[in-house]
Amino acid sequence: MLINQLALVPETEINRISPSQLNRVAAALQKQASRDFAPLWQVNATVDAFDRLEDVPVGYWPLIVVDDVPDAAGFHTDENGQPFSLIEFSDSWSLTASHEMLEMLGDPFGNRVVSGKSPHPDQGQVEFLVEVADPSEAEEFGYTVNGQLVSDFFTPRFYDPVTVPGVRYSFGGHIEAPRTILRGGYISWRDPVKDEWWQQTWFKGNKPVFRKLGKLTGSGSIREAIDAQTKTVSRLAASGPSSKSYLAARTLTARAGESTSARADEWRAQIERLKGANPAAKAFKATATATGTATAKGTPTAKAKTKSKGK
Numbered sequence: 001m002l003i004n005q006l007a008l009v010p011e012t013e014i015n016r017i018s019p020s021q022l023n024r025v026a027a028a029l030q031k032q033a034s035r036d037f038a039p040l041w042q043v044n045a046t047v048d049a050f051d052r053l054e055d056v057p058v059g060y061w062p063l064i065v066v067d068d069v070p071d072a073a074g075f076h077t078d079e080n081g082q083p084f085s086l087i088e089f090s091d092s093w094s095l096t097a098s099h100e101m102l103e104m105l106g107d108p109f110g111n112r113v114v115s116g117k118s119p120h121p122d123q124g125q126v127e128f129l130v131e132v133a134d135p136s137e138a139e140e141f142g143y144t145v146n147g148q149l150v151s152d153f154f155t156p157r158f159y160d161p162v163t164v165p166g167v168r169y170s171f172g173g174h175i176e177a178p179r180t181i182l183r184g185g186y187i188s189w190r191d192p193v194k195d196e197w198w199q200q201t202w203f204k205g206n207k208p209v210f211r212k213l214g215k216l217t218g219s220g221s222i223r224e225a226i227d228a229q230t231k232t233v234s235r236l237a238a239s240g241p242s243s244k245s246y247l248a249a250r251t252l253t254a255r256a257g258e259s260t261s262a263r264a265d266e267w268r269a270q271i272e273r274l275k276g277a278n279p280a281a282k283a284f285k286a287t288a289t290a291t292g293t294a295t296a297k298g299t300p301t302a303k304a305k306t307k308s309k310g311k
Helices: 018-040 093-106 223-232 230-242 244-277 281-296 302-310
Strands: 004-010 045-049 061-066 075-077 083-088 113-117 125-129 143-145 148-150 186-191 196-201 209-214
Touching: 004 018, 004 093, 018 045, 018 093, 018 143, 018 148, 045 093, 061 093, 075 093, 075 223, 083 093, 083 230, 093 148, 093 230, 125 223, 186 223, 196 223, 223 230
Parallel strands: 004 045, 004 061, 061 083
Antiparallel strands: 075 083, 113 125, 125 186, 143 148, 186 196, 196 209
């Protein structure tokens, strides 16, 4: 089975990301990808942190943290058609990084569609763009991994034709029926009858609304065009730091930091005890002592041998 290899890389000029912070977020994304996403979607991935774009090995798909995303589109493909994502920096940038990672793993090239019944009452069978984190993308539906706030995502059962009791439609269990969105989320589809793209969004108000995008133009992927229209990364960067979920994650991170600091102190103390004990030297002395004892008990000395010969 091929493994998707992702690289988390800072390319910020104004906001500095420390190596410690970068590694902590990368570890959280790796755990989310392996523990939470892979069993549901059958997609395996590695997520590694790199200090510079120059350090990223060939063949890795980069998740690049920048100060600002000019066109507000997180997902892109390079000149060779390979995916990369831009993550707008904020205090809660781990949430945006998780969102982009999940959608890259669910649809690496931004053109995957799945057929299903349209949410719009005047439409029939349509083609949904597979964006696994969009319907429940709001920070209030996120959760923490290693003390880092990460995004919720839907499962493959999200496209089921009917609602079935007990079925898990999103990882966090917030989505309770197929092809439905939560406050702060959206879903996109193409109506093949009129060759037009539509969305159902819930960015404000008390209920979702329909939005017609029309025909998409441009040479990029479908998801690039949708992202530019919806401005997901900028919206997450703006809303995340003030959310209750982020504040709860910060509290959890502080508590986790106390635990990891205590554990680090224990490791250092153990290392110092091992240095003081010098087990290698003690083992050598023990071996030498054992050899000497054996010689004294079982091997005649030179003087004894000489005396024996005189007899």
